Amino acid sequence: MSIAYLRTPLVSTLPVGVRVQIADAMQLQGKSLPCHVISVTGPLITVAFDLAPSVWTLPQITVPLFGPEYVRYPIQPGDKGYVVAVDTPVGFSSGQASSPADLSQPGNLESLFFMPIGNAKWVAVDPNAVTAYGPNGVVLRDTASGSVITLLPGSITMTTGSCSLTMSADTITLQAPNIVLDGQLTQGTESGGYPATLQGPVTVVHDVTAAGTSVHGHVHGGVTPGSGDTGTPV
Structure with a gap:
């Protein structure tokens, strides 16, 4: 029994083998892919990939959100973005792992973080102003x-120490151990003004003018019996 062999020149087969090795190595590289948010747990985002159906079924993965600690983004389920690949696992940086990564090759979906992306369907805002908003407002x-x-849908509250200022739809409340008004104070801009209620005690250092009459400097005329006026209050 004889066996036939087909000899293939090395110059023909070697490039094919090299291309296969390169393709296998490229498959191991991290994948930066479009995705959308499934759920949010603090700074960790679970995403599903937005890819056309193929022979590959990619799993949902949980990755850290981009950005610093000092600005928290109210990422919501359904928000779109993409994952960005890093050369080593990011678990230690994101607090998901207890030890730093080495330089060994990670899985191609292991070293990713989530980055939001602009969307043509976003609500329009002033393009020349910094705009910050969220479902529950801004803090x-x-x-x-x-x-x-704290800016909420129905109110704005500012607090520092034991002082607070709250503005709602029809009321402004200012609370503080000491309140200093340094400047001209106008109560009401309509011709009739608005009623003001003070629950005292009220101490006025200088004069008070009521309807054009000085409280400290006014006099009462037509004193009876006798003539003249009462003189100014003491």
């Missing part, structure tokens, strides 16, 4: 929450 604060500005 600005220092690290220790010593001063906080």
Whole structure:
């Protein structure tokens, strides 16, 4: 029994083998792919990939959100973006792993983080202004929450120490141990003004003018019996 062999020149087969090895190595590289948010747990985002159906079924994965600690983005389920590949696993940087990564080759869906992307369907805003908003509003604060500005759908509250200012749809409430008004104060801009209620005690250092009449400097005329006026109040 004889066996026939087909000899293929090395110059023909070697490039094919090299291309196969290169393709296999490229498959191991991290994949930056479009995706949308499934759920949010703090700074960790679970995403599903937005790819046309193929022979590959990619799993949902949980990755860290991009950005610093000091600005928190209200990422919502359904938000679109893409994952960005890093050369090594990011678990130590994101707090998901207890030890730093080495330089060994990670899985191609292992070293990713989520980056939002602009969308033509976003609500229009002033293009020349910085705009910040979220489903429950906006919170600005220092690290220790010593001063906080909270913008909610129906109110704005500013607090620092024991002082607070709250504005709602029809009321402004100012609370503080000491309130200093340094400047001209106008109560009401209509011709009749608006009623004002003070629950005292009220101490006025200088004069008070009521309907054009000085409280400290006015006099009463037509004194009876006798003539003249009462003189100014003492």
